[in-house]
Amino acid sequence: MYRYYALGMLALVYAVSYMDRQIISILLDDLKAEFLLTDTQLGLLSGLAFAIFYATLGLPIARLADRSNRVGIISIAAAIWSAITALTATVSSFTQLLIARIGVGVGEAGAGPASHAVISDYFEPHERPLALSLYSTGVIIGALFGLVIGGLVAENYGWRTTFVVAGVPGIFLAILVWLTVKEPPRRAAETTTGSDDDIGFFAAVAELWQNKVYRYVNIGHLLAVSFAYSFTAWMPVLFLRQWEVGQAEVGQIVGLIFFLGGLPGMIFGGVLATKLSKLDRRWEAWVSALGCFLAIPLYFYGFSSTSMMSAALILGIGGFFYQCSHGPGMAVLQNSVNPKRRAFAAAFMFFCSNLVGLGL
Structure with a gap:
């Protein structure tokens, strides 16, 4: 069906987004040697420089x-961050x-929240x-x-060629999305929460935060990614040093950790939450919480x-259990x-979690 084609294209955009975001982690030691950087500067490049503009x-x-x-x-956002990634060379x-890195963050800021909204309009509650889990396999x-x-x-x-290969x-893909994915x-409305009126920025934030379900999911996501982003950014450096x-x-070891652990976990979490939610809709939240609970001690031990x-x-x-949590949440x-x-709801969640998680 066409909606699954659209979902697949958005997942590919997410994949390119994450590739361009994370490519620097495998290049940190090269950049350190090239520009005589400190670990603090490397942390700024892989964290705060991207996060603050991506989030805000x-x-x-x-x-x-x-x-x-x-x-x-x-489409426009994908073209911007991809071009800047290539020009980083x-x-x-x-x-x-x-x-x-700031430019990549600015470009990527436009894709994630809009993709969540598009997918939610293509699929029933x-x-x-499962739909958001499949999207998140990106x-x-x-x-x-x-x-x-x-x-x-x-x-x-060399690292310069790597940025070109990642960006082009x-x-x-941005052109293909523009031409083939329909709005x-x-x-x-599926909920009585909030007003249908076109309200101002701060009123929209207040409306979201007064929503108890939204507030708790946001806080949980913030805590989870604070750990996960740190582990993801420094995992290649751990193996290198x-x-x-x-x-x-x-690259092969860490990539396989993500692929063999994270990909099955992402899909399993979506399928499990979809099945169990037929018994009780709260299982969507419970699957997400349980995945994070099991993942964190495994990351520390690893x-x-x-x-x-x-x-x-x-x-x-650990990656399997962590990724179980994402789509249902x-x-x-x-x-x-x-x-x-x-x-906007997705963007404000990303604002909170990325500013803390990526910034740290």
């Missing part, structure tokens, strides 16, 4: 998406590199846990391509392991808000 600019762009053509916004200083696919291909290209052709495909009609293996091998293979195995299992959020503010 997502809010006004989401407001625009709730009023206009969301597919057009996604030309930087000659830390300042230019920092500006490029009871279908959203994270796993993007991480796999970013780390595996990024590691191979960086080791054989997204430009063509779906906006669904009628702790066991002194090459970039290509690290990072303290003295064996590379045991670390990879434990982190992969996003479905709870989308099902709880006014359809006229779906993109």
Whole structure:
């Protein structure tokens, strides 16, 4: 069916987005050597420089998406961040590199919230846990391509070529989305929460925060990604420094951790929440919470392991449980808000979680 084609295209956009976001993690040591950077500067490049603009600019762009053509916004955003990723190959200083990372954050701010809103209008409420889980597999696919291909290209052709290889495909994908993905009609309200009126920015924030379901999902997501983003950003560095293996091998190991652990977890969480929610809709939230609860101690244990293979195995299992949580949690959020503010609801959640999670 066409809606699954649209879902697949948006998942590919998400994959390219995450690849361009995470590609720098496999290149941190190269950039450190090239520009004589400190770990603090590396943390700024992989965290705060991206997060602050990705989080804050997502809010006004989401407001625009709730009023206009969301597919057009996604296409333009994808073209912008992909072009900037490719142009990162030309930087000659830390300042230019920092500006490029900020530019990627600005571009990526436009895609995620609008995609959540589009998917929620293509699928019924009871279908959203699985639909948003399938969409979120873009994270796993993007991480796999970013780390595996990024590691191979960086080791054989250098970090500059790696940015070009990561950036160029997204430009063509943006054009394809623009030409082939249709803007779906906006669904009628499925909840009595909030006003149908076109309210101001701060009134919209207040409306969301007064929504108890939305508020708790937001706080839970913030806490979860604070751990997950830190582990994701520094996992390649751990393998590079702790066991002194090459970039290509690290990219393959970490990419497979994401793929073999995260991808099945993402799909399993969506299927499980969809099945159990037929008995009780609260299972959508319970599956999300349980996945995070099981993942966090495994991540800590994996990072303290003295064996590379045991670390990879434990982190992969942790990734399985963590990714179980994502799609069901996003479905709870989308099902709880006014359809006229779906993109803004997702953007405000990203604002809270990314500013804290990516910033740290």
